[in-house]
Amino acid sequence: MVTKHEPSAELAVGLAVSEANVPPMVDSSAAEPQQPMSRSYIFWLMLASFGVSMAMMVPLAYGIAVRISELAPGHEEVLGYITGTAQAVYLIISPMIGIWSDRTRSRFGRRTPFIYLGIVIGLLGLIVISLAPNLLVVGAGWVLGMSGWSIAGAPLQLLMADKLPESQRGKVSALTGLMTQIAPVLGIGVAYAVSSNTTLVFLVPGVIGAVMLGIFPLIKPEGSSKDLPRTGHVTVRSVVTSYGFNVRKYPDFAWNWLGRFVFFVGLYFNTTFGTFFYAQRLDLPVREVAGIVATVGMIGVLAAAAGALIGGFLSDKLQRRRLFVMIAAVLFVGGAVAEATAWNLPQIIFGAVLMQLAIAVFATVDQAIVFAIIPERDQVGRYMAVVQFAQKIPSALAPLIAGVVITIGAVGDVKNYTLLYLTGAVFALVGGLIILLKVKSIR
Known part of the structure; x- marks a missing residue:
């Protein structure tokens, strides 16, 4: 699934490299898309997004923490x-994937x-993690897994950017x-149901996700690209320059990149250690936290649904994007403060619901801006690979x-965790x- 999942430009953070040496294309993708996506296409796109999200996020939110607790109890910082x-x-290889795509x-x-x-790389990574004899191999396995599912999910966003008209973006x-x-x-929840078998904790969600993602191109073929104009070979120079863009020429893209970057630093501060956070605050063994995580998550799904749908549909209708981004940031602060001070399940649930609502609104509306x-x-x-930097850099540095x-x-x-969650809120x-x-061309 797609994570609509970023910003900021760090105006100068290396992103302001030139775009010069990437030969232009003149195919239909160069035009602003006008033809609306069909309901059928959107449905299968949703299922594909669901699949890749399940395959990637279950190990990140639960599975790897279980492996750490098995191999190195008490060393949760290793996560x-x-x-x-x-x-x-993945941050290093993502621009190359974008160029080759x-x-x-x-x-x-x-x-x-x-x-x-x-899909192939992602499943291989999950197998390595589930069978790993030590943390070094777990880390190597997640390099494969993270890279694989990110490579598999990126085309979904690219297809949306290729095909979505403005009226449907939100x-x-x-x-x-x-x-x-x-x-x-x-x-x-699926992983918890098979938690007695570590291998199944990784493979069952991974296989389900792979099937849901893999069936999408079979039912909704992309179509041949063989007749599109050739654009020359990928060179070292073109790869290096692709890591950046002209900040002065595209200020809105740059500022949105920066804002997205900073927001995601806060998000990853407050989500990376969720399993260990719940275990500490509720005085539970890490392996037993999956039930709590699933319960909190199911409640949060309603908030996420409301956030995504209200943020997306209302921002389309009102033609206002930036206001909803700011509302999301304020809601996230409220949720982070609640979590930072929580030592009981009701308050944890309240904070988690607010943060789920905020993340859904932000991710939905800012993707439409992008x-x-x-x-x-x-x-x-x-x-889109450059945009991913705004999420991937925080996801690498923040943890x-x-x-x-x-x-x-x-x-x-x-x-x-109190200091961590409050820092994330800021x-x-x-x-x-x-x-x-700072983003001026979008209301």
Whole structure:
């Protein structure tokens, strides 16, 4: 599934490299899409989004924590190192995937081959993690798993950017985003049902997700890309320059990138250690937390559904995007504060519901903003990879930093999650303000 899942530009953070050496394409993808997606296409796109989200998020939210508790009890900070390293690896390869996707010429299309490549790599990674004898192998397995499911999910966003007209961007982003919210919750429930077998904890959600994702191109073929104009070979220079863009020429894209980046730093601060957080605050063994995570998640699904649908449909109807991004940031702050001070299940649920609502609104509406401000539509894959930096950099750095933050002022095994969640709230608020105040071409 797609995670609609970013921002910011760090205006200068290396992103302001030139776009020069990427030859332009003149196919239909260069034009602003006008033909609405059919209901049938949207339905299967939603199922595909659900599948990739389940396959990726269940290990991230539950499975890897279980493996750490088995192999190195009491060292939950390792979770940050493992997830951060995997994100860093994908961060390096993602622009290459975008470039190759844009330039792929096959009878199956530009995007479809990468869906199946990602599925194979992702499933291999899950098998490695489930059988790993030590944490080093767990980390290597998640590098494969994270890379594979990210490669498999990226084409779904690219197809949306290729095909969605402005009038549908909020709605379809809402519906696919809703799937990404529901999938991890149901997936963790599935994992909990087979929690007595570590291998099944990884493989059952992974196989279900792979099937739901893999069937999408079979039922809704992308169509051949063999007749599209050739754009030259991928060179080292073109890859390097693809990691950035001209900030001064595309200020809205840059500011949105920056705001998205900062928001996602806050998000990953407050979500990476969820399993360990629940275990500490509710005084439960880590393996038994899956039931709590699934219960909290199922309740949060209603909030996520409301956030995605209201944010997406209302932002389309009112033609206002930035306001909803700021509302999402404020809601996230409220949820983070509630979680930071929670030592009982009702307050944890309240905070989680607010954060689920906020994440759904932000992800849905900001994705619609991204689709509207892509600088060059003939290079959608490349620019969507740059957008992914705004999520992938935080997902790599935030867990590493968070692993240090929770040790500040820690007493024995009681980690400082209060400081972590409050810090995340500040980042989320700043990210929302950047988009609200600096992105000018979108209302």
